Amino acid sequence: MSTRFSRRQFLKLGALIAGGMATLGAARSRTFDELARAVGDTAARLPLFRANAQTTGELIGADGEPMTHAPAAPAATNQRRYVMVIDLAKCDGCKECTTACSAMHFVPPGQEWIKVFENRDNKVAGAYWFPRPCMQCDNTPCAKVCPVGATFKREDGIVLIDQERCIGCRYCIAACPYASRYFNWAEPPHTSEELAQKYSVELNYPHRKGVVEKCIFCPALAREGKIPACASACRMNAIYFGDQVEDVVTNHAGETVSFTQLIREKGGFRYMEDLGTEPRVWYLPPRDRVYPAPKG
Amino acid sequence: MFRQSSREDVLFQPLQSNSVRFYAFIAILLAVIAWAAYAYFVQLRDGLVVTGLRDYVFWGIYMTNFVFFIGISHAGTLISAILRVTGAEWRRPITRMAEAITVFALLIGGPMIIIDMGRPDRLLNLLQSGRLQSPILWDLISITTYIAGSLMYLYLPMIPDLAECRDRLTDAPAWKRFIYRTLSLGWRGNAEQKHRLEKGVAIMAVLIIPVAVSVHTVVSWIFGMTLRPGWHSTIFGPYFVVGAIFSGIAAILLAMVIFRRVYRLEAYLTEKHFRYLGLLLLVMDIIYIYFTLSEYLTMAYGNDAADQRVMQLLFGGDFAPVFWAMILGGFVLPAFMLALPNLVKIPARQAAATPLLRPLAAMGALAVFAVMAFSPTGASADLQVVALWPLLRILSILVALAGLLWLALPVMRAHPIATIVVASILVNVAMWLKRYIIIVPTLYSPRVPIQGVPWEWAHYTPTWVEWSITAGAFATFILLYTLFSKMFPVISIWETSERDA
Structure with a gap:
């Protein structure tokens, strides 16, 4: 050649x-x-590139926002983005939120869907009470890893679990940085009141063995325009619940304020913001406390 | 078509007769499996509450077994596929044993996930509503592909031997003859058949390597894709793949020594095979130590509070005894055991000095145990002491190891196979512990503090159910492997005789 x-x-x-x-x-x-x-x-x-677009059948845009054909128009009345604000300056650690939540959802023993921690970021600042519900993350680590789409993100911001689909692999528990998820290790004890209800994802009961449970922002109450069980049980008025689209949150006393104003003026923050999970639960810092601090 | 030599008769011996000891062995295995089945029944009836798992430590030894068995499965790929592709001739008597380990380890490892599931009755949901975004689906796809591929890779090179069985074992029971006849696919060993077979095997050997790499990579990604400290690591993919090949070689060495002894295969599995594989084991051991150092030093050197909690648990906390036993006894010691007999040559003129040195080494080793006995235990001691003792302890253990190695050197020289096998046992135990050490300490240190739960919910102690099912998994693995070896020649006859011809 x-x-x-x-x-x-x-x-x-x-x-x-x-x-x-x-x-x-x-x-x-x-x-x-x-x-x-x-x-x-x-x-x-394509579902491959999306974490949230399953199960509900509702269309969500690629950026995670609901798809609206007229984005400039004011939000439709049925369109909500639920949000919770917890004022750490007011929480006195009485745990009545936990009690009310457990009663309302027949929460199996050993689980605290909203759990009150005694947090202490450093030795100087001292301890404060820290109620932790499910953060209903917008960038949802749990729904991302679920192999069967049993846990999913709804358009209104709520993360739910379909316990009739959950296979009990507990990968979502591994993915959740907030330890908000619980597993029914045994058959939960039942009450006749609980068993009388027909199961739905918005109730999460009757409870069953071998599936994952967590705080679900009381979607059944939200449907009726009511605040969740924990918020209405908080006699310190520390828990606000509302709609980010309408920009309004309400607490047990009926104090209704602008969400953005509350967060801006009181220096609101989200737990473990740096993990990028985009929680829908906001906290107001524990300053000017109205209760005696935990001994911690 | 094959030369009928007395050497080959020994390969057919296990296929033709069963000893009383064989039946007793099978009976013991079946008893263990039956007990494990009962344990699983209890777990199905009462739920996972019968395990030591709770909401903080929600994965335990089932997941450890899963990763361990999938790791073992890499024996087949490496020995067989890589050595075949690179044309290493000495692999020939080993390939079938290795490939069979792959298949059976996968058949045990995969279902460990199902045993860990809260709702195994909904397994099919993975197919009906599987989400490709979930690493669990990656595992499902990857492992099932690997099972299919490795079954094919085991079967293809077995066809000529199956034909040999068909032709030779004419007095076998009818069902056995049926199996040999059917599976040998009318093999007559002519040139055309041989050509096709070699082509098929060559293609499979190349295809199976990326699949195997993908398998252990996605297994690691189950952990790596979460935000948990100690799991969220970028090197987990290659780290797990190296660990898998490492433990796979150790597993094949164990299988080799057992078959060599029980089936009297000394003519086939010579000291050379153990030495070569031992060197491969040494190489993988060193690479694995390197990865381990890289992983832990990076985490420990930084200040990330979440990482520090895991490091503390490993280096000086609850898991320190297991951790250091694993590192020193399972990784470092085997490395010296595999390397030293090859490296250190004591010249004749120094031989006189050694009897003097050995008692010194022995005394050193004894002194070390004295130091360890008086050192404070646990991480509860105040900071000043804590900083000093672990260092002293590690140093003393190293001195003890060196002393013991020096003592054992002549023994290791005299018994090279035994030395390699002991190293393999240490490696296998350490690699099981390593998977435990990866999974559990991370779950002990969640980002949210553990508060207001009973001690048992924040700590993990496997229960009798978990240990029974684990024992059952190992027994099933051994049973499948034993039955395979009684059914088919464990050494590839046509490949070994081809080389001799």
């Missing part, structure tokens, strides 16, 4: 280069851009 270019090889190479240029040219053209965008859009809608 000759090492020099033959005429035939030269022509072949020329044709190749010409073809390549033509392809590149096409790539620059409008048609190609449109094609690329169409492919991109389709890919963004």
Whole structure:
């Protein structure tokens, strides 16, 4: 074989280069851009690239926001984004939120869907009470890893569990940084009142063995326009619940305030913000406390 | 078509007769399995409450077994596929044993996940509503592909031997003859058949390697994809793959020494095979120590509070005894056992000095145990002391190890196979512990503090149910492997005789 270019090889190479240029040219053209965008859009809608778009059948945009055909229009009345604010300056650790929650949801023993911790960030600042419900994260670590879509994010921001689908692998418990999830290790004790209800994902009971449970923001009460059991049981008025779209939150005393104003003025924060989970539960810092601090 | 030599007769011996000891062995295995089945029945009836698992430590030794068995399964790929692809001729008598380990380890490892599930009755949900975004689905796909692939990879090179069984074992029971006849697919060993078979095996050998790598990578990603300290690590994929091959080699060495002894395969499995595999084990051991150092030093050197809690548990807390036993006894000691007999050559003129040195080493080793006996235990001692003692303790253990190794060196030289096998046992135990050490300490240190729960809910002690099911898993593995070896030649006849020809 000759090492020099033959005429035939030269022509072949020329044709190749010409073809390549033509392809590149096409790539620059409008048609190609449109094609690329169409492919991109389709890919963004595929479940593979989305954490939340299962089970409910409701469409959620690629950025996690609900898809509306007229984004500029004011929010429809039925469109809610539930949010909770917990004022740590008011919480006195009485745990009545936990008690009320457990009673309302027939929570199996050993589980505290809203659990009151005695937190202490450092030695100087001292201890404070810290109620921890499910954070209803917008960037939902639990729903992301669920192998069967049993736990899922709803358009109104609530993360629910379908206990008729859950396989009990507990991967969501591994994924949740807030330890908000519990497992029914045994058959939970039942009451006739609990068993009288027909199971729905908004109730999460009758409870059953071998599946995962957690705080669900009392969606059944939210439907009726009521605040959750924990918020209405809080006699310190520390727990606010409301709608971020309407920008309003309410507590047990009926004190109704602007959500954004409350967070802005009181320096609201979210637990473990740096993990990027985008919780829907906000905290107000424990300053100017209205209760004696825990001994801690 | 095959030369009928007395050497090959020994390979057919186990297929033709069963001893009383064999039946007794099978009976013991079946008893263990039956007990495990009862334990699983109890777990199904009462729920996972019968395990030591609770909401903080929600994964335990079932997951440990899962990772361990999937790890063992890498024996087959490495020995067989990689050595076949690289044309290492000495692999020939080992390949079938290795491939069989792969298949049976997967058949045991995969279902460990099902045993760990709260609702195994809903297993099919994984197919009906499986989400590709979940690493569990990656595992499902990867492991089932691996099972299918490795079954094929075990079966293809077995066809000529099956034909040999069909032709030779004419007095076998009818069902056995039926199996040999059916599975040998009319093999006659002509050139065309051989050509096709070699092509098929070659293709499978190449295909199975990426699948195997993917399997242990996605197993690690179950942990790596969470935000938990100690799990959320970028090196977990390769770390697990290396660990899998490491434990896989140790497993194949154990299988080799057992079959060599029980089936008298000394003519096939020579000291050379143990030495070569021992060197591979040494290489993987060193790579694994490197990965381990890299992982823990990076975490320990930083100040991340969540990482520090896990490190504290490992280095000086609840898990320190297991952790250091694993590192020193399971990784470092085997490395010296595998390396030293090859490296240290004591010249004749120094031989006179050694009797003097050995008692010194022995005394050193004894002194070390004295130091350890008087050192404070636990992490409760005040900080000043805590900083000093672990260092002293580790140093003293190292001195003790060195002393014992020095003492044992002539013994290790005289018994190279036994040395390699002991190292393999240490490695296998350590690798099981390593998976436990990966899973449990992380669950002891969640980001949210553990408060207001009974001590048992925040700590993990496996119950009799978990230990029974674990014993059952090992017994089933051994049973499947034993039955396989009684049914089919454990050494590839056509491949070993081909080389001799």
